[in-house]
Amino acid sequence: MGISLLAALGVLEILLLVQVGIIVARLADGARPAGLATLIGYLIAMPVVPVAAAFWGCWSDHVGPAVIAVGGLVAAVLMVRLHQIWPAIMSEPVASPEPVTSLEPVTSPEPVTSPEP
Numbered sequence: 575m576g577i578s579l580l581a582a583l584g585v586l587e588i589l590l591l592v593q594v595g596i597i598v599a600r601l602a603d604g605a606r607p608a609g610l611a612t613l614i615g616y617l618i619a620m621p622v623v624p625v626a627a628a629f630w631g632c633w634s635d636h637v638g639p640a641v642i643a644v645g646g647l648v649a650a651v652l653m654v655r656l657h658q659i660w661p662a663i664m665s666e667p668v669a670s671p672e673p674v675t676s677l678e679p680v681t682s683p684e685p686v687t688s689p690e691p
C-alpha cells in the first residue's frame with residue numbers, strides 16, 4: 575500500500591471533520607432535523623470510517639487498497655445520507671423574523687364611498 579492512499583485518507587478525514595464541525599455548529603444554533611438520532615449516529619461514524627479503513631488496509635498487502643476504496647465509498651454514502659436526512663445542512667441559515675414590539679391595535683382602513691351625483 576502506497577503513501578498516496580494514506581495521504582488521500584488523511585485529506586478525506588480532514589474534510590469529514592470540517593463537515594462534522596459545520597453540522598455541530600448548526601445543531602448548536604438550535605436547528606434540528608426530523609431524524610436527530612440518525613444524524614448523530616452518522617456524525618459519529620463519519621470520522622471513524624477513514625481511520626478504520628487505514629487501519630484494516632495496512633494489515634494486508636493484497637486487499638489493502640480495496641479496503642481503503644470501500645472506506646471511501648462508505649464515507650461518500652454517509653455524506654449523501656446526511657444530506658437526505660437534513661437537506662438544510664449546507665444552505666444559508668434562515669433569519670428569524672423580527673419580533674413584534676409595538677402593542678398598537680391593528681385598524682382596518684376606512685371604507686371608500688363614492689360621491690353621490
